[in-house]
Amino acid sequence: MRDGTLGDAGDAKSPLLTVSRLTKHFGPNIALDSVSFSVHRNEVIGFVGENGAGKSTLLNILSGMLTQDAGQMFLSGEKYQPNGYGAACKLGISRVFQEQALILNVPVYQNLVLGQESRFVKAGLFLDRKGMIAAAERMIEAAGIDVDVRRITGEYDFSRRQAIEIVRACLTPTYLLGIQHPLVLLDEPTSALGIEDEAAFFRLVDRLKRQGAVVFVSHRLSEVLAISDMIYVLKDGQLVAAVEPASANETILHSLMVGRERASDYYHESRQRRRLKQSSALLEVRGLNRPGKYHDVSITVHAGEIVGIGGLLASGKGALGKGIVGLEPPASGSVRLNGYITNKPEIRQLIRAGIGYIPAERLTQGLIPQFRLSWNVSMASGHDLFAGRSGRWFRRKEERLVSEYVSRLSIKSGAPQIFCHQLSGGNQQKVVLARWLCRKPKMLVLDNPTRGIDAGAKEEIYRLIRNLTLEDVGILLITDELLELIGLSNRIIIMQSGRVVTVLDAAPETKPSEHDLLALMLPATPQMLTPSKS
Amino acid sequence: MSSKSRIRIDRSLWLPLGVVIVLTIFFSLTSNAFASIRNLTIVSAQASTLLIVCIGATFVVLMGSIDLSVGAVVLLVGAVSVKIQNGTGIGGSIIVVAAILGGLLGLLNGIIYAYGAVPSFVVTLGSLSIFSGVALQILEGRSISFESESLDTIAIGQWIPPFQNIALCAIAIWGVGVLIAERTRFGRYMYLIGGGENVARNSGIPVKRYKVYAFTLSGLVAGLGGLLAVARLGAAGPTLGQDLLLNSLAAIVVGGTSLSGGVGGPHRTLLGVLIIAILDNGLNLLGVSAYPQLVIKGAVVIAAVLVSQNRRQSVLIK
Numbered sequence: 001m002r003d004g005t006l007g008d009a010g011d012a013k014s015p016l017l018t019v020s021r022l023t024k025h026f027g028p029n030i031a032l033d034s035v036s037f038s039v040h041r042n043e044v045i046g047f048v049g050e051n052g053a054g055k056s057t058l059l060n061i062l063s064g065m066l067t068q069d070a071g072q073m074f075l076s077g078e079k080y081q082p083n084g085y086g087a088a089c090k091l092g093i094s095r096v097f098q099e100q101a102l103i104l105n106v107p108v109y110q111n112l113v114l115g116q117e118s119r120f121v122k123a124g125l126f127l128d129r130k131g132m133i134a135a136a137e138r139m140i141e142a143a144g145i146d147v148d149v150r151r152i153t154g155e156y157d158f159s160r161r162q163a164i165e166i167v168r169a170c171l172t173p174t175y176l177l178g179i180q181h182p183l184v185l186l187d188e189p190t191s192a193l194g195i196e197d198e199a200a201f202f203r204l205v206d207r208l209k210r211q212g213a214v215v216f217v218s219h220r221l222s223e224v225l226a227i228s229d230m231i232y233v234l235k236d237g238q239l240v241a242a243v244e245p246a247s248a249n250e251t252i253l254h255s256l257m258v259g260r261e262r263a264s265d266y267y268h269e270s271r272q273r274r275r276l277k278q279s280s281a282l283l284e285v286r287g288l289n290r291p292g293k294y295h296d297v298s299i300t301v302h303a304g305e306i307v308g309i310g311g312l313l314a315s316g317k318g319a320l321g322k323g324i325v326g327l328e329p330p331a332s333g334s335v336r337l338n339g340y341i342t343n344k345p346e347i348r349q350l351i352r353a354g355i356g357y358i359p360a361e362r363l364t365q366g367l368i369p370q371f372r373l374s375w376n377v378s379m380a381s382g383h384d385l386f387a388g389r390s391g392r393w394f395r396r397k398e399e400r401l402v403s404e405y406v407s408r409l410s411i412k413s414g415a416p417q418i419f420c421h422q423l424s425g426g427n428q429q430k431v432v433l434a435r436w437l438c439r440k441p442k443m444l445v446l447d448n449p450t451r452g453i454d455a456g457a458k459e460e461i462y463r464l465i466r467n468l469t470l471e472d473v474g475i476l477l478i479t480d481e482l483l484e485l486i487g488l489s490n491r492i493i494i495m496q497s498g499r500v501v502t503v504l505d506a507a508p509e510t511k512p513s514e515h516d517l518l519a520l521m522l523p524a525t526p527q528m529l530t531p532s533k534s
Numbered sequence: 535m536s537s538k539s540r541i542r543i544d545r546s547l548w549l550p551l552g553v554v555i556v557l558t559i560f561f562s563l564t565s566n567a568f569a570s571i572r573n574l575t576i577v578s579a580q581a582s583t584l585l586i587v588c589i590g591a592t593f594v595v596l597m598g599s600i601d602l603s604v605g606a607v608v609l610l611v612g613a614v615s616v617k618i619q620n621g622t623g624i625g626g627s628i629i630v631v632a633a634i635l636g637g638l639l640g641l642l643n644g645i646i647y648a649y650g651a652v653p654s655f656v657v658t659l660g661s662l663s664i665f666s667g668v669a670l671q672i673l674e675g676r677s678i679s680f681e682s683e684s685l686d687t688i689a690i691g692q693w694i695p696p697f698q699n700i701a702l703c704a705i706a707i708w709g710v711g712v713l714i715a716e717r718t719r720f721g722r723y724m725y726l727i728g729g730g731e732n733v734a735r736n737s738g739i740p741v742k743r744y745k746v747y748a749f750t751l752s753g754l755v756a757g758l759g760g761l762l763a764v765a766r767l768g769a770a771g772p773t774l775g776q777d778l779l780l781n782s783l784a785a786i787v788v789g790g791t792s793l794s795g796g797v798g799g800p801h802r803t804l805l806g807v808l809i810i811a812i813l814d815n816g817l818n819l820l821g822v823s824a825y826p827q828l829v830i831k832g833a834v835v836i837a838a839v840l841v842s843q844n845r846r847q848s849v850l851i852k
Contacts, residue, residue, distance in 0.1 A: 327736060351738040359736055368730035370796070379726050380737035387719035395717070435737065 022071035031057040046228030053234040064088035092179040104154035109136035182212040258514035267487025282474040288333035293319035294498040303472040308489030316498035356436025360447040374416035405434040426457020550805040561816035581811035582704035589711040590755030598728040598795025599654035605778030606665035608760035612770040626684040636757015644749030648742040677771035689765035711800035728795025
């Protein structure tokens with residue numbers, strides 16, 4: 001690991017940015033664990049790692065949007081601790097965001113000077129539009145992309161807008177802020193770019209290199225290998241390797257990114273069902289389509305089977321889950337659950353047919369943290385279990401049934417009257433699970449069910465999921481965690497850009513490796529594009 | 535239901551209670567007329583219309599929406615009731631008419647809000663104007679008197695002196711409101727939608743439908759309030775219900791039902807109504823003129839909410 005010495009800003013040999021033992025926790029979750037590295041001027045540093053490895057957290061801290069729990073940062077030798085993104089920009093660090101941070105209904109030039117309008121004010125009051133337009137045009141020209149700064153931003157397609165966002169982050173520091181040596185953080189910038197925009201992007205990175213430095217986070221290993229001067233690999237919040245691109249290839253990076261020790265039977269694989277009742281397809285999804293999210297997806301889940309769905313950013317797996325259960329209905333296709341078949345899946349009907357759905361965002365979509373446990377459990381069953389036709393709510397039955405499930409699921413310190421924000425993440429997730437289990441569902445669709453949960457609680461949830469399969473419940477498991485995907489599933493579906501790419505068998509003897517899965521999830525290297533590295 | 539700390543009686547409950555007690559003591563000491571039987575009759579009657587109207591609106595606020603049109607519904611239903619009563623003399627069953635009319639007006643609000651996806655603030659701002667316009671047109675801008683013996687009894691008779699019957703009606707409606715909030719599916723869904731609309735939807739709760747129900751209820755109860763107000767006053771005039779917009783929101787919020795939804799309920803609204811009614815009555819008796827009264831009332835409302843807010847849980851402050 002390169003360890004730069006601190007010198008003053010003018011010294012080309014000293015690091016532009018030094019990060020020392022950066023640590024960040026989210027509750028029991030360790031997002032970053034004592035990460036240290038440095039970035040020198042005229043360098044492109046690549047960061048790779050799977051989902052959840054800590055890349056976003058690192059970028060958030062570097063760009064001032066989060067504060068670290070421990071560790072320090074130094075920019076050009078001075079202590080660097082911005083209190084917000086605006087402060088970070090002023091100090092010379094800017095960022096291209098994964099999800100576009102552009103205002104769509106204003107002209108492009110306004111987006112390019114966003115935040116710096118005060119430089120274009122005449123007589124303290126009037127906006128100097130001509131000045132803004134001129135500055136914006138200079139930036140566009142320098143970047144070499146085909147954009148009319150006077151047009152409304154929303155009129156350009158996603159790829160072109162991404163290019164605009166990249167221009168803003170890369171060129172604003174020098175053109176508007178007068179920063180000598182900008183450091184630009186690129187967060188998955190190319191995942192949505194078309195070919196010509198990609199070429200322009202690499203030219204821009206080249207240009208930036210000559211003035212300042214670039215930190216480049218991406219899943220496209222081929223690109224990272226092609227343009228980085230040094231690649232750092234993050235895994236589970238730790239910096240596990242520093243790799244010289246010349247001596248590496250995608251395979252080597254893969255194995256550094258994954259390859260963990262699996263605890264023996266953490267996923268209760270010994271209890272994975274082998275003989276499933278093949279005739280009883282519990283859930284049949286046929287030709288499900290939602291433009292922009294997923295295309296022509298067909299899936300079958302049998303009683304007692306766990307079908308896992310894996311894929312990277314923009315694979316569409318999350319949207320697919322919402323589509324199947326009827327929360328974001330698909331444009332076309334059909335869903336059959338047991339005897340109930342529909343072309344327009346709708347959550348209420350599917351719940352009655354026996355489905356349950358646990359969304360990925362536990363605190364905003366999964367439960368209501370400021371309400372009590374019993375209310376969170378009973379909320380899906382107000383139409384049958386807990387209230388009669390007259391509308392009278394069965395409070396005693398609620399209390400009784402909720403208590404029963406609290407003990408069945410071992411929800412620690414979980415009395416029906418306790419408020420859910422007082423529970424740990426793992427226990428909160430059990431509450432969400434209880435909401436469906438008390439209905440005795442036939443099918444569960446789970447989206448990242450163990451995200452943000454400590455290892456012990458995860459194992460309990462895996463045990464519960466296995467128990468369910470032994471009772472003939474079918475499970476559709478959508479998850480970003482490769483080991484979980486491999487360990488739990490009977491079959492694994494891999495999605496890329498909204499389509500099913502492959503279906504793998506995952507019987508206990510023939511479990512694929514994380515390596516295999518990652519290779520299937522990553523987009524193939526485009527042959528025509530060979531970015532130059534100067 | 536009420537608030538989130540471990541102690542059962544928490545700050546947001548004893549604060550409004552405390553304010554009621556403090557105000558009562560204050561006005562008893564500073565005004566001779568306040569602590570009298572006669573005044574008790576007056577205060578309770580004045581508070582009653584407000585309480586009735588607020589019960590329905592409380593459910594809407596609980597759900598995370600807002601109903602600005604309650605005052606206008608009171609005015610319109612009051613005006614229509616007078617016209618019908620004077621025209622047909624149907625007596626007691628005018629109550630049913632008032633309820634149905636109010637319910638229909640609320641239904642209109644609810645449908646546009648839930649299915650038209652127009653923010654409730656905007657819908658009820660528009661309907662407030664429309665309902666008021668129609669009502670004033672019906673009244674032709676003047677007061678029309680109202681004759682009905684049966685309704686006189688219901689409104690100003692005194693089965694339990696010194697309280698006028700309208701106060702008993704108000705308490706009865708309040709009681710029903712509390713029961714609905716605590717013991718029924720409708721009430722539970724109001725809390726759930728207000729506390730987390732996304733989560734409610736993800737759990738299969740028919741959110742749109744319940745939004746319509748809530749507004750229909752609000753309109754229905756406001757309609758009843760309008761009729762009883764007219765019965766008590768003996769007339770419907772252009773100023774009927776004009777202070778209800780401010781007073782109802784103030785009472786609901788001061789009582790402890792949060793505008794962001796999911797917290798509070800009709801049981802709290804009683805406290806808010808008492809505060810507003812006692813404040814109005816006491817300041818009147820002290821001879822404070824109308825404009826300073828507005829200032830004081832506004833200050834009390836802001837202060838009460840500022841102090842009782844549970845900041846850790848604030849979700850979205852608009």
